[in-house]
Amino acid sequence: MKWWGWGEPRKTYPLDHRPGFWPFLISKIGAPSGGPAPRANLDQIRIPTPRIPARALEALAATVGAEHLSLSHNVRIAHACGRGYQDLVRLRRGEVPRPPDAVVFPSSEEAVVRLLRIAGSEGLAVIPFGGGTSVVGGVEASDGDRPVLCVDLQGMNRLVSADPAGLVATAEAGILGPALEASLGAHGLTLGHFPQSFEFSTLGGWIATRSAGYASTGYGKIEAMVIALRVVTPRGTIATRIVPASASGPDLNALLAGSEGTLGIISQATLRVHLLPAKRDYRAWLFRGFPDGLSAVRAMLQEGPVPTTVRLSDAPETEAYLAMRERRPGWPLRAQEWAGVRVIRARGFAPGRMCLAIIGVEGSAVATSQAWGGLRRVLGRYGAFPLGSGPAGAWYRERFELPYLRDELLDAGIMVDTLETAAPWDRLLPLHARVAGALRDALTPSGASPLVLCHLSHAYPTGASLYFTFMARQAPGREMEQWQAAKRVATDAIMAGGGTLSHHHGIGTVHQAWMHEEHGKDGLQTIRAIKTALDPDGIMNPGKLVP
């Protein structure tokens, strides 16, 4: 991963065939004034000298092998923080105030057990590190006197077992998304978990943060897929039983999922998997307005058939998507498009009000065809207009690419970030208006004319999540303050509107200030007590999750 941004170093977001991209964006947020400061030079970034005592280093090296222990400048910077907007702003400036003092790469659970023992006896803080894609400060060291040991799980990346008959598979926690899907695919299986960070995030990271992917409406969030876990804590290793359901007291899997490295290190997970779908059938639809779209999605989730993927953009996001989309040259496509626009307008779909939905169904050919039969009836009831598989295919091809665009926007001096929540159906429309309004209000005074987009990204019978994207010209020299102000008012609006503090990004440090409101005094006290019980000396990812 780029040390200053997202993904493969040479890869960029393709804007060549998007003639409307910059004109639309500038028409909305204005032309950035001069662009950002130039990016720092990696070699010239000054970071603190490693603080780990020699005796501890010896013990660490003896545990993982000297070649799997690194104090190097570049490795420490690569493990210094996640990949949120606030991380990228500071990395580009060359601000890396708290890199880990050392990074180790264990290759077995036994090594992890020994590492935690060393950390305990040597007074080190431990930060578990999967892919490092946290957008909430989940892998960045907090202030503190303790030397920080980053435990990078990338060496624990095996598929341990897969049972296509029982639809159960076990894998080590450090496996990356593509490797996991490839090894499951060899058995004809899929996990069905595709967060936007898929290519660079790990199974353990997904579970530690209660991640969701674009197909979670059908396959479920990651915590719903967990059958059993192995988690190394400072007090011992918890191994939950591999059974489909139980009434043997509280569900420890649900306690460990979402623990964000503050209780221990997830070393292995046993998961519910699915047969690889023979068909992935994604199609785009247009609604006359966001309320119609929400009602249709609610009907699908409550009455069925339940789509694998559902993503409903609000009117501003639809407008942006259509204006900024890829347009390959050639008049036949143009002609079709013009004809389509006339048909759509004649039917009462108005720019500025209409909303685009991407709906995907995965499964056997028969099952997907049946599901589409049912979905068409529901969509028809709410006046949706079919745009076919073309726009859906374009979205599908680029579903992991958007983080690359963020780098381009940052290069141009444009702030872009996302935030998300979930709420019951009856609160979604007011919550949508409240959060979008709060973001616009917060960003306008900073001199920027913001662009605030939203889509429903995962749906449940009892509610759905909303995913907001906001863009504005950066306030030069005040980038962090500008972002913090937007983040604060949006999160206040989420809490006041009855949403959850986070649906799938997690808490880290960025959301901590609202944990009291989310869980109440006694709920928060409970989470703290669990932490104290499993990590009495507070060595596990200190400063995260619980304030």
Added chain:
Amino acid sequence: MKWWGWGEPRKTYPLDHRPGFWPFLISKIGAPSGGPAPRANLDQIRIPTPRIPARALEALAATVGAEHLSLSHNVRIAHACGRGYQDLVRLRRGEVPRPPDAVVFPSSEEAVVRLLRIAGSEGLAVIPFGGGTSVVGGVEASDGDRPVLCVDLQGMNRLVSADPAGLVATAEAGILGPALEASLGAHGLTLGHFPQSFEFSTLGGWIATRSAGYASTGYGKIEAMVIALRVVTPRGTIATRIVPASASGPDLNALLAGSEGTLGIISQATLRVHLLPAKRDYRAWLFRGFPDGLSAVRAMLQEGPVPTTVRLSDAPETEAYLAMRERRPGWPLRAQEWAGVRVIRARGFAPGRMCLAIIGVEGSAVATSQAWGGLRRVLGRYGAFPLGSGPAGAWYRERFELPYLRDELLDAGIMVDTLETAAPWDRLLPLHARVAGALRDALTPSGASPLVLCHLSHAYPTGASLYFTFMARQAPGREMEQWQAAKRVATDAIMAGGGTLSHHHGIGTVHQAWMHEEHGKDGLQTIRAIKTALDPDGIMNPGKLVP
């Protein structure tokens, strides 16, 4: 509820039209020798004098009103234990060694808060009491010096809100199954939770024990229906947020569900509900053997359509069910039956091997008809023979009646009990053989020829639960030892075979000895630590769940 048995005092299990019942049973287990000792007389049962100090009694009465505080002999006995076999044996003998010292009936969460405060300051142990149907010792006081206060939630029985559009409803924890379904039904809704104790158990009890009902394959276990909880603990009231999903740290709902009153008192729950199904279409099928049936159920759960209810009896249970079933007089039915038997035998269905399945689908007329289309294809693949809706209707009508039969069998000197587990698909057949064999081995030496029956009772894509019924002549004077021996070897077999200690009965005291094996040292330590955090003085249901 009968003080010595199950359900309504005047109600018995109807054996009049079951000419084969006693002959079959006696042919299998032998004629009971003389029957049991006569039942004790309620008035003559000696119980200890209440130990609650006068000051505490005054405070309790001031909190709930004197009319909602009882020290009466009969009320204390009615709250002394659950309704497991071991409870009934002792009740019939008049053995009530540890009744609660007092019973209170609060009618609000505020009252519960005050009750826990009084208990804390006065050194009382608190036992939350829903319907009192625990079969694992969950509501019986443990040994200890502390006076015991039973908190009966039956006064907290309101449906607080119901949203048919959002499929969310909130109810107080003390509401009984029929009242909850009736009040939801008035909004066109159902929870879809029908444990065998349905008529006499409460919402809070279901959640505290992670209950399942006959329709849980479709509607899910109770913990899967919980959206939010309000739980009064000695440290404060935890109120989880009403949202469809979250990534804000560990899921506290999953920590409180299954806590069996050891962390606090569930006062209210917000639940995912369903539209009342227009149709409940239950049908019986016959398989040539248990393995075929298991494969068919696995295919339904993995490929769909997923039935609402699936219940697959093994060969002994099928034989018993057919021999002991209702037979109304009249030759046309007889003739049909004989013709049916000939057809079935000709197709290779052999008594002693064939297995009966009850499969139910609930939903709209269109949805149930479509589901049956898909289910028939799956059933056909595994050679199932349709018996139609007649036998399924008979099962459905009597689905809550079997506990009444237990009383009749006890009257006749026959032990009957059930136990259950769940395991991944690949372990189910060996586990079935292992547990059934262990039960037969354990019961044969006690002079009885046991009858051991089993059915798959709830299914998941990754496994299923097995529900065992065992009957034998009671060993007079040694009833408890006989039962304990059977329970012990069966549970050992479950654990050795990779099942879970309990799929839906819970832990209480009866399963405690295996909690170490179920959760491991560190898992158990975690559950203990949570208990200490929320209930530092150990006043909540002491002696339950965690050994």
